[in-house]
Amino acid sequence: MENKQDININNKKKKTEEKEEKKRMEQKEEKRATVASLEKKIAEKEKDLAECKDKMLRLAAELENFKKRVEREKIEHMKYALEEFAKELLPFLDNLERAVSVAKETKDMEKMIEGIELTLSGYLKTLERFGLRAFVAEGQRFDPNFHEALSVEENPEIEENTVLKELLKGYTLHDRVIRPALVVVSKRNQPEDKKEGGQEESNG
DSSP states (O other): OOOHHHHHHHHHHHHHHHHHHHHHHHHHHHHHHHHHHHHHHHHHHHHHHHHHHHHHHHHHHHHHHHHHHHHHHHHHHHHHTTHHHHHHHHHHHHHHHHHHHHHHHHOOHHHHHHHHHHHHHHHHHHHHHTTEEEEOOTTSBOOTTTEEEEEEEEOTTSOTTBEEEEEEOEEEETTEEEEOEEEEEEEOOOOHHHHHHHHHHHHO
16 A cells, blocks of 8 residues: 555645646647637738738729820820910911902902011911010021021121021020021131231142
8 A cells, every 4th residue: 555655745746747737738728829819810911911902903903094094185185285376376377368369359469468467467476475486686696506507708897606697587485496597697807918828828
């Protein structure tokens, strides 16, 4: 038979084992709870990710539709951008047609010229309202940004590189030159001694 001491030792051992088993069970339970919690969080994140992906696809589709709409509106705008401008010019076309018609019937060139001049004046004013303006070139210092030199003429009385004649008007649209003026530019006469000196050097 077991003595009292052995029984106490066995009881203590059994209690220790029970405590350890209980501890292991608690740890397993904690692990299961942790895994379950993580799985729940992962499921929530996957759901959030799916929703974000869905939103992103919808936004991408909306952006693509917006880009297409803007492109259509841009094409439409470019197509009819000059509509108002064209409407403003139509009366001058009507006036020119009437002037030609009247001139053919009456053979009165003076009236035709007068009508054309009035039409041209109104036409230029309309262009100016839209930012298109002619600029004065004659008498100005030659500037390649505004002028295109067709030829050069010697003139001892005028400073060199001055615009002597304007052969074709130049125009600006707002602040941008859309056509430079076609001009003749001044050049100083070469002194006779320089000319002769140049000839002698070339002969020599």
